[in-house]
Amino acid sequence: MWNITGVGLSNTSDRLLQPIWDHLLMHHYNLMSSPFFPVFLVFSSYFLFCIPFTLLDVLGINSPLYGYKIQKGRRATLAMMVRTLWMAVYNQLVFVFPTVLIMSMVISTPPLPVSAPTLWEVFSGGLAALLIFDTQYFFWHWVHHRNAHLYRWVHAIHHDYVAPFSWSSQHLSGVELMTVGFLSNLDPILLKCHPLTVWILIVVSVWMSVEDHIGYDLPYSFGNLVPFGLLGGAMIHDTHHQKPSSNFAPFFTHWDIVFGTAATEKLKSEMRSREAD
Ligand SMILES: [Zn+2]
Ligand SMILES: [Zn+2]
Numbered sequence: 383m384w385n386i387t388g389v390g391l392s393n394t395s396d397r398l399l400q401p402i403w404d405h406l407l408m409h410h411y412n413l414m415s416s417p418f419f420p421v422f423l424v425f426s427s428y429f430l431f432c433i434p435f436t437l438l439d440v441l442g443i444n445s446p447l448y449g450y451k452i453q454k455g456r457r458a459t460l461a462m463m464v465r466t467l468w469m470a471v472y473n474q475l476v477f478v479f480p481t482v483l484i485m486s487m488v489i490s491t492p493p494l495p496v497s498a499p500t501l502w503e504v505f506s507g508g509l510a511a512l513l514i515f516d517t518q519y520f521f522w523h524w525v526h527h528r529n530a531h532l533y534r535w536v537h538a539i540h541h542d543y544v545a546p547f548s549w550s551s552q553h554l555s556g557v558e559l560m561t562v563g564f565l566s567n568l569d570p571i572l573l574k575c576h577p578l579t580v581w582i583l584i585v586v587s588v589w590m591s592v593e594d595h596i597g598y599d600l601p602y603s604f605g606n607l608v609p610f611g612l613l614g615g616a617m618i619h620d621t622h623h624q625k626p627s628s629n630f631a632p633f634f635t636h637w638d639i640v641f642g643t644a645a646t647e648k649l650k651s652e653m654r655s656r657e658a659d
Contacts, residue, residue, distance in 0.1 A: 403498030403578060414577070415494055417486040420567075421478055423581055427588040428470065428552055435548035435596045436463060450598045452620045456545035458597070463549045470552035477556045478563065499576035507575040508583045512633055514569045515587070520637040522561065523630040546595035546623050590633050594619035611635055618646045 397403075406414060413419060438445045439458040448454075499507070526537040536557045543550050554562070566587065570580045593603055596616050600606070605615015614635055622629040628645035631637045638644035 397498045397500055399498040399501065399504070399578065406578075407494060407496075411494065415491060417482050417491050418479075420580070420584055421474065421482055423584045424588055425470070425474060427585045428592065431589055431592040432548040432551075435592075435598070438596075438598065439463070439547055447598055447600065450600050452597055452599050452617060453545040453624070458543075458545070458547035458549075462543065462547065466547075466549040466553045469554075470549070473552070473554065473556055473559050477560055481560070481563075494577055499579050503576060504579045504582055507570070507573055507579045508586065510573055511566075511569045511575060511583055512587065512590075514573075515566055516631055516633045517637065518565050518569075519562070520631040523632070524641075524643070527626055527630070541623065541626060544623055546597055546620060548592050548596050551591045551595040587633075594632065618644075621646050 413422075416422075438447055440460070442448070442457055445451075523537070526532045536555050539555045540550075540553055540558065542553060552559075566584075570583060575583070590604060590613075593605065593616055594614065596603075597620060599615075599617045599620075603615055605613045605618065612634060614629065614631060614633060618629050618635065619632075625645055628643050629638050630643055635644060
């Protein structure tokens, strides 16, 4: 168990995040030191991020952002949303919770550090973990589309919907979810990331995953704000659901460019010409 009397020692630190970290340790250490806290972060972030896009999908053509909808001919229904949310809850209950419970009995949770990370440590550690995960998932994803058995038994369920919507970001088989969970837990450990970096990384990566599936090419989304097309985003991942032999990377674009599987601009122009007809 973390020793709360150590908090006062950190007050002399010049780290910008130290006051926030001290506050979290002082008031929420029981919650944060729980092995289930990352699971809670993943699921609550997923739930909260999906809410506004549910509203957009329910409003449909009456939504003020309908002009940005990528596949205008396809609309997510409430039944589809309930089905995907149920699958996410089912996966948590059947796969994630038992695994975390067993792991917490086998491996003791290390004490939370007294010092906060620097902003640079959060940025560099978070970015490195995202880049490594992006690489691992790119190849995992590519293999699961190339091998018919792996596709059918592991990844096909994620392609139930040709037009993705926010809740479908967690529409995964148990095997895929556990693989993603294993890698996204392992990478920050190997990089020796601070727990605060890990939690920020969790929220950011859940957002990026939801944004991949929102079905709207919003001008202020991560994917469009980051310059030089470095990030994927909704349009690029939507393309993967329409043309599953392209755009395998979850977050960035470089691996699809390197391996010749990037296919967005072509699809964009096809869609524009379809709309013009
Ligand atoms: Zn997807
Ligand atoms: Zn796929």
